[in-house]
Amino acid sequence: MELLDNLEPLLRVLWYVAIPTSVIFLIQTIMTFIGADGADGIDADFDGDLDHGDSHFQVFSLRNLINFLLGFSWTGISFYNRIPHTLLILVSVAVGCLFIYMFFVIIRELQKLAEDNSFTYEETIGKSADVYLTIPALKAGKGKIIISVRGSVHELDAMTNNAEKISTGAVVKIVRIEHGNILLVENI
DSSP: OHHHHTSOHHHHHHHHHHHHHHHHHHHHHHHHHHTOOOOOSOOOSSOOOOSOSSOOSOSSOHHHHHHHHHHHHHHHHHTTTTSOHHHHHHHHHHHHHHHHHHHHHHHHHHHHTOOOOOOOGGGGTTOEEEEEEOBOGGGSSOEEEEEEETTEEEEEEEEEOOSSOBOTTOEEEEEEEETTTEEEEEEO
16 A cells, blocks of 8 residues: 555555555445344443443444544544644544434334334233134133234134133134233123
Protein backbone atom coordinates (compact mmCIF):
# COMPACT_ATOMS: atom_id res chain seq x y z
CA MET A 1 0.00 0.00 0.00
CA GLU A 2 2.42 2.61 -1.22
CA LEU A 3 -0.45 5.05 -1.64
CA LEU A 4 -0.90 5.26 2.14
CA ASP A 5 2.82 5.56 2.90
CA ASN A 6 2.88 9.19 1.75
CA LEU A 7 0.14 10.27 4.18
CA GLU A 8 0.61 11.90 7.57
CA PRO A 9 0.86 9.33 10.42
CA LEU A 10 -2.61 9.99 11.94
CA LEU A 11 -4.35 9.90 8.57
CA ARG A 12 -2.44 6.73 7.64
CA VAL A 13 -3.59 5.04 10.88
CA LEU A 14 -7.18 6.08 10.19
CA TRP A 15 -6.99 4.52 6.72
CA TYR A 16 -5.38 1.34 8.10
CA VAL A 17 -8.32 1.07 10.49
CA ALA A 18 -11.02 2.07 7.97
CA ILE A 19 -10.18 -0.37 5.18
CA PRO A 20 -10.22 -3.70 7.08
CA THR A 21 -13.09 -2.50 9.29
CA SER A 22 -15.17 -1.67 6.22
CA VAL A 23 -14.43 -5.08 4.68
CA ILE A 24 -15.41 -6.88 7.90
CA PHE A 25 -18.55 -4.73 8.19
CA LEU A 26 -19.49 -5.60 4.60
CA ILE A 27 -18.99 -9.31 5.30
CA GLN A 28 -21.09 -9.07 8.50
CA THR A 29 -23.84 -7.25 6.62
CA ILE A 30 -23.95 -9.86 3.86
CA MET A 31 -23.97 -12.67 6.44
CA THR A 32 -26.81 -10.96 8.29
CA PHE A 33 -28.94 -10.72 5.14
CA ILE A 34 -28.37 -14.37 4.22
CA GLY A 35 -29.03 -15.46 7.80
CA ALA A 36 -25.59 -16.83 8.56
CA ASP A 37 -24.44 -14.36 11.20
CA GLY A 38 -25.57 -16.42 14.25
CA ALA A 39 -23.20 -14.86 16.76
CA ASP A 40 -19.98 -12.94 17.00
CA GLY A 41 -18.02 -15.99 18.04
CA ILE A 42 -16.24 -13.95 20.69
CA ASP A 43 -16.96 -14.14 24.40
CA ALA A 44 -15.97 -11.45 26.85
CA ASP A 45 -12.92 -12.58 28.85
CA PHE A 46 -14.09 -11.26 32.19
CA ASP A 47 -16.87 -11.90 34.67
CA GLY A 48 -19.84 -9.67 34.17
CA ASP A 49 -23.58 -10.02 34.11
CA LEU A 50 -24.00 -9.10 30.45
CA ASP A 51 -26.81 -11.58 29.77
CA HIS A 52 -29.37 -10.03 32.10
CA GLY A 53 -31.25 -6.77 32.16
CA ASP A 54 -33.52 -5.28 29.56
CA SER A 55 -30.94 -5.49 26.77
CA HIS A 56 -30.39 -8.62 24.70
CA PHE A 57 -27.10 -7.37 23.40
CA GLN A 58 -23.51 -7.90 24.41
CA VAL A 59 -21.83 -4.56 25.05
CA PHE A 60 -18.39 -5.98 24.28
CA SER A 61 -18.69 -7.85 20.99
CA LEU A 62 -16.93 -8.01 17.66
CA ARG A 63 -19.93 -6.41 15.95
CA ASN A 64 -19.87 -3.43 18.33
CA LEU A 65 -16.11 -3.08 17.95
CA ILE A 66 -16.51 -3.02 14.17
CA ASN A 67 -19.35 -0.47 14.44
CA PHE A 68 -17.22 1.77 16.67
CA LEU A 69 -14.12 1.52 14.49
CA LEU A 70 -16.19 2.15 11.35
CA GLY A 71 -17.63 5.39 12.75
CA PHE A 72 -14.33 6.42 14.31
CA SER A 73 -12.14 5.87 11.27
CA TRP A 74 -14.41 7.29 8.58
CA THR A 75 -15.21 10.35 10.69
CA GLY A 76 -11.49 10.93 11.20
CA ILE A 77 -10.80 10.57 7.48
CA SER A 78 -13.73 12.79 6.49
CA PHE A 79 -12.85 15.70 8.79
CA TYR A 80 -9.04 15.31 8.85
CA ASN A 81 -8.22 18.63 7.16
CA ARG A 82 -11.22 20.53 8.53
CA ILE A 83 -10.76 20.48 12.32
CA PRO A 84 -7.77 20.36 14.72
CA HIS A 85 -6.46 16.84 15.39
CA THR A 86 -7.31 16.81 19.11
CA LEU A 87 -10.89 17.79 18.41
CA LEU A 88 -10.91 15.36 15.47
CA ILE A 89 -10.12 12.43 17.75
CA LEU A 90 -12.83 13.48 20.24
CA VAL A 91 -15.42 13.87 17.47
CA SER A 92 -14.38 10.53 15.96
CA VAL A 93 -14.77 8.76 19.32
CA ALA A 94 -18.18 10.38 19.77
CA VAL A 95 -19.32 9.27 16.31
CA GLY A 96 -17.99 5.75 16.97
CA CYS A 97 -20.06 5.61 20.17
CA LEU A 98 -23.04 6.98 18.24
CA PHE A 99 -22.68 4.13 15.72
CA ILE A 100 -22.89 1.59 18.57
CA TYR A 101 -25.91 3.36 20.06
CA MET A 102 -27.68 3.49 16.70
CA PHE A 103 -27.03 -0.24 16.23
CA PHE A 104 -28.72 -0.92 19.58
CA VAL A 105 -31.69 1.29 18.66
CA ILE A 106 -32.15 -0.37 15.27
CA ILE A 107 -31.94 -3.90 16.71
CA ARG A 108 -34.35 -3.02 19.54
CA GLU A 109 -36.87 -1.69 17.01
CA LEU A 110 -36.46 -4.79 14.84
CA GLN A 111 -37.08 -7.04 17.84
CA LYS A 112 -40.40 -5.31 18.40
CA LEU A 113 -41.47 -6.82 15.09
CA ALA A 114 -40.94 -10.33 16.46
CA GLU A 115 -44.09 -12.24 17.31
CA ASP A 116 -44.44 -15.08 19.80
CA ASN A 117 -46.69 -17.69 18.22
CA SER A 118 -46.15 -20.31 20.89
CA PHE A 119 -49.28 -22.35 21.49
CA THR A 120 -50.58 -22.61 25.07
CA TYR A 121 -53.48 -24.72 26.28
CA GLU A 122 -54.88 -21.74 28.20
CA GLU A 123 -55.80 -20.11 24.88
CA THR A 124 -58.35 -22.86 24.19
CA ILE A 125 -60.52 -22.33 27.27
CA GLY A 126 -64.02 -21.17 26.34
CA LYS A 127 -63.53 -21.89 22.63
CA SER A 128 -65.43 -24.39 20.54
CA ALA A 129 -63.85 -27.35 18.79
CA ASP A 130 -64.82 -30.33 16.63
CA VAL A 131 -64.57 -33.86 18.01
CA TYR A 132 -62.10 -35.84 15.90
CA LEU A 133 -62.12 -39.13 17.85
CA THR A 134 -65.08 -40.09 20.06
CA ILE A 135 -64.73 -38.93 23.67
CA PRO A 136 -65.86 -41.61 26.21
CA ALA A 137 -68.40 -40.64 28.92
CA LEU A 138 -67.52 -39.78 32.52
CA LYS A 139 -63.77 -39.41 32.00
CA ALA A 140 -63.55 -43.12 31.13
CA GLY A 141 -60.91 -42.39 28.50
CA LYS A 142 -59.59 -39.81 26.11
CA GLY A 143 -60.77 -38.74 22.71
CA LYS A 144 -59.42 -36.09 20.40
CA ILE A 145 -60.63 -32.69 19.31
CA ILE A 146 -59.57 -30.38 16.49
CA ILE A 147 -59.30 -26.67 17.33
CA SER A 148 -57.99 -23.63 15.51
CA VAL A 149 -56.01 -21.17 17.63
CA ARG A 150 -54.66 -18.02 15.96
CA GLY A 151 -54.95 -19.61 12.53
CA SER A 152 -53.13 -22.81 13.48
CA VAL A 153 -55.02 -26.13 13.75
CA HIS A 154 -54.24 -28.40 16.71
CA GLU A 155 -55.28 -31.96 17.49
CA LEU A 156 -55.56 -32.27 21.27
CA ASP A 157 -56.58 -34.90 23.83
CA ALA A 158 -59.96 -34.35 25.46
CA MET A 159 -62.20 -35.86 28.16
CA THR A 160 -65.75 -35.15 29.32
CA ASN A 161 -67.84 -35.30 32.51
CA ASN A 162 -70.99 -35.98 30.46
CA ALA A 163 -72.99 -39.14 31.15
CA GLU A 164 -72.94 -39.89 27.43
CA LYS A 165 -70.03 -40.17 25.03
CA ILE A 166 -69.47 -37.38 22.56
CA SER A 167 -69.36 -38.71 19.00
CA THR A 168 -67.02 -37.79 16.18
CA GLY A 169 -68.12 -34.64 14.37
CA ALA A 170 -69.87 -33.07 17.39
CA VAL A 171 -69.07 -29.50 18.38
CA VAL A 172 -67.90 -29.04 21.96
CA LYS A 173 -66.87 -26.20 24.25
CA ILE A 174 -63.62 -26.40 26.18
CA VAL A 175 -64.24 -25.92 29.91
CA ARG A 176 -60.82 -26.34 31.55
CA ILE A 177 -57.45 -28.06 31.43
CA GLU A 178 -56.79 -31.26 33.35
CA HIS A 179 -53.37 -32.80 34.05
CA GLY A 180 -51.60 -30.04 32.14
CA ASN A 181 -52.47 -31.22 28.61
CA ILE A 182 -55.94 -32.83 28.57
CA LEU A 183 -58.92 -30.60 27.84
CA LEU A 184 -62.23 -31.10 29.64
CA VAL A 185 -65.05 -30.45 27.19
CA GLU A 186 -68.86 -30.37 27.16
CA ASN A 187 -71.51 -30.47 24.43
CA ILE A 188 -72.73 -27.20 23.03
